[in-house]
Every structure is written in structure tokens, then in C-alpha cells.
Amino acid sequence: MRSALRKPFRELWNLRECWPTLEPMEDVHIPLDKPWLSVADICEYMDVSTFVVTSVLRSGELPAVKFGREWRVARVDFEAWLNEQRRGSTARSEHPSPATG
16 A cells, blocks of 8 residues: 555656756855864754764765774865765666666
8 A cells, every 4th residue: 555655656756757957966065164074063064963974984985084082074075975975866866766666
């Protein structure tokens, strides 16, 4: 029953049909003057918990260095990672997997 409800919703909100002339996303630039960001800086910017940020750092998905007990992320690496995530989410919405669409 659940899949029967989801399919019409997916069809209604298909981005390619609703907005066929979408422009490519512009890159995000972090408006901070610091070359290195702390976990707290990223949490504040992204409005997420420290658990979320440290999970991404521990997984190695976001490049970082650890000084003692503190993580630091180069601002340019964070910008690049964030833009890559945005482009990846756009590609996934444009090309749904065979199981979902």
C-alpha cells in the first residue's frame, strides 16, 4: 500500500517536468575569513548538531585534520565538499534509481 501512495506523488513532483529550464547551481562560498573551521563553525553554518558533523568527519567523507581532541576543516575543503554534495543531490533527483523511479 505504501508504494501505491508514493508513486503518484513522485510523478507530480518530478523536477524535470515541473521546471525544465533549471539553471545549474552556483557554487557555495562560505562567508568566513578563517582558513580553518572548527566543528562549532560548521554546526553554526549548517544548523546541525555536533554529532552530525563529527560523524561525517569520522567517516572521512569530509577532509579534516585532528589537533589533539579538536577537528579542523580547511574552509576550501568544506566549500568543495558542500558543492559536491549539492551537485550529487541534483544528479540523484534528475536520474532516479531503477528501484524508485
